Amino acid sequence: MFGKFSTVLLCVSAALAQEVQLDAKLGPKQAVEIERLNATIASLAQIATENGGNRAFGLPGYNASVDFILKSIENFDDDHAFEVWTQSFVGLFNQITVHNLSISETESYVPQGLIYSPSTPVGGVTAELAIVPGDATPCNSEELLATGANVTGKILLIERGSCPDGTTFAGKVKTAKGAGAISAIIYNNQDAFISGGTLTAPNPDYIPAGLLQRSDGLSLRERVLAGEVLNVHYEQIQNIENRTTVNVFAETKAGNKENVIMLGAHLDSVSAGAGINDDGSGVSLILELLRTLDAKNVKNQVRFAWWGAEENGLLGSKHYTETLPAEDVDNLLAYLNFDMVGRGYYGVFDGDGSTFNLTGPPGSDVIEGIFTKWFHAQGINTTAAAMTGGSDYYHFMEDLDKPIGGLHTGTAFEQDPCYHQACDDFDNVNVTQLYINTQAAQHTLLKLIERGPEIIPKGPSNLTSTVLLGKKVGVEWTHLIEDRHHSGCAVAL
Numbered sequence: 001m002f003g004k005f006s007t008v009l010l011c012v013s014a015a016l017a018q019e020v021q022l023d024a025k026l027g028p029k030q031a032v033e034i035e036r037l038n039a040t041i042a043s044l045a046q047i048a049t050e051n052g053g054n055r056a057f058g059l060p061g062y063n064a065s066v067d068f069i070l071k072s073i074e075n076f077d078d079d080h081a082f083e084v085w086t087q088s089f090v091g092l093f094n095q096i097t098v099h100n101l102s103i104s105e106t107e108s109y110v111p112q113g114l115i116y117s118p119s120t121p122v123g124g125v126t127a128e129l130a131i132v133p134g135d136a137t138p139c140n141s142e143e144l145l146a147t148g149a150n151v152t153g154k155i156l157l158i159e160r161g162s163c164p165d166g167t168t169f170a171g172k173v174k175t176a177k178g179a180g181a182i183s184a185i186i187y188n189n190q191d192a193f194i195s196g197g198t199l200t201a202p203n204p205d206y207i208p209a210g211l212l213q214r215s216d217g218l219s220l221r222e223r224v225l226a227g228e229v230l231n232v233h234y235e236q237i238q239n240i241e242n243r244t245t246v247n248v249f250a251e252t253k254a255g256n257k258e259n260v261i262m263l264g265a266h267l268d269s270v271s272a273g274a275g276i277n278d279d280g281s282g283v284s285l286i287l288e289l290l291r292t293l294d295a296k297n298v299k300n301q302v303r304f305a306w307w308g309a310e311e312n313g314l315l316g317s318k319h320y321t322e323t324l325p326a327e328d329v330d331n332l333l334a335y336l337n338f339d340m341v342g343r344g345y346y347g348v349f350d351g352d353g354s355t356f357n358l359t360g361p362p363g364s365d366v367i368e369g370i371f372t373k374w375f376h377a378q379g380i381n382t383t384a385a386a387m388t389g390g391s392d393y394y395h396f397m398e399d400l401d402k403p404i405g406g407l408h409t410g411t412a413f414e415q416d417p418c419y420h421q422a423c424d425d426f427d428n429v430n431v432t433q434l435y436i437n438t439q440a441a442q443h444t445l446l447k448l449i450e451r452g453p454e455i456i457p458k459g460p461s462n463l464t465s466t467v468l469l470g471k472k473v474g475v476e477w478t479h480l481i482e483d484r485h486h487s488g489c490a491v492a493l
């Protein structure tokens, strides 16, 4: 392992020597250190281990992660070059404490959770399993009833699929309830492992609902089709309540305050695991950029953000962008996002829309160009990452109309088989890749600090000229599920 490791490092440092020359104008640059990147993700993994296996919003592992970031900056920032603060906000917390599905004492399944599903009564419900006959894919109860299905008082097994409201889960849950079902079990419409999903917000039109893997769903459906009557016991207890959490910020005291370059990574994990690639890797990357910055001599101000409650709906970055005073919005030059940068492909956000036709605000193309040029100069192929809105950049581009960019190494099985699972631990990150991505990010940050205002068009906060992705009905805010055709983070509604 170490052999492979050092070969890559050698190749990168040779290329870097050349890069330093090319960018001599960029001023002093302190080297990114792989040991520090490694130490950060090790600390985050340790925090999860000590706090019930996760660092999720509303739970002790998140608070410990906040303390860790604050302490790391304090330990490092001897000469007080940074202003550091936290911003608290209230988000809707959820925790599934009981979730099981069984057909008999010997046949049971482990359903995956749907965030914001209502609970069943304590002790669960027992009812006949109903299916959708034929090849119908109903998105409302009329369509479902038109198939001849009788689901009243039953538990409906239904395939996941896109509905006109822009969702792939919520539309199915509403359909089931509208037709009289007492619970809905949605099975995936792809063979890929499904680790969870979200209903975006609680809604009286929902019934208790959970997810099954495609193979399990199809085999149960076959049995019902063959005439078997399956009496299913289903129980889900989900606590949903408001909890207060925080974003963490650090910004340089030096630099032009009218051209702020902002970098962000989310500090929370899902509740299923430690979240070391997602997003301990991005947390580690921006912390290392802070440490390697010549903070007292930056030409333009740099602000770092560690976001809270990203996994529950981009809540931290949403709160920040919603409450940012207009003057501060005007002063913001660009936002760079680093969510999952530890294994997979070298994904650069497709700012110019050339691959996915989802173009970022003007200037996003410039940022993409800086990143890709750096990677290509190292002989590293890049993959365009679609800006589908699956991470904290969303509100910066959609609501503030700010140029955005960043890196994202992919959520599909091929890129991260432990995505949103318990195995997203320390060993799930390829620290060499994290190291290379951090160097790419450092290069881009330094370029923006030096030349950002010349190369990035800056618009006022009230820009209305750019319609970015169009107004979506369902905001694609979390990347629980990989959409293989669109790389990057994708929809999970």
Ligand SMILES: [Zn+2]
Binding pocket: 266, 278, 279, 310, 339, 340, 391
């Ligand atoms: Zn993430």
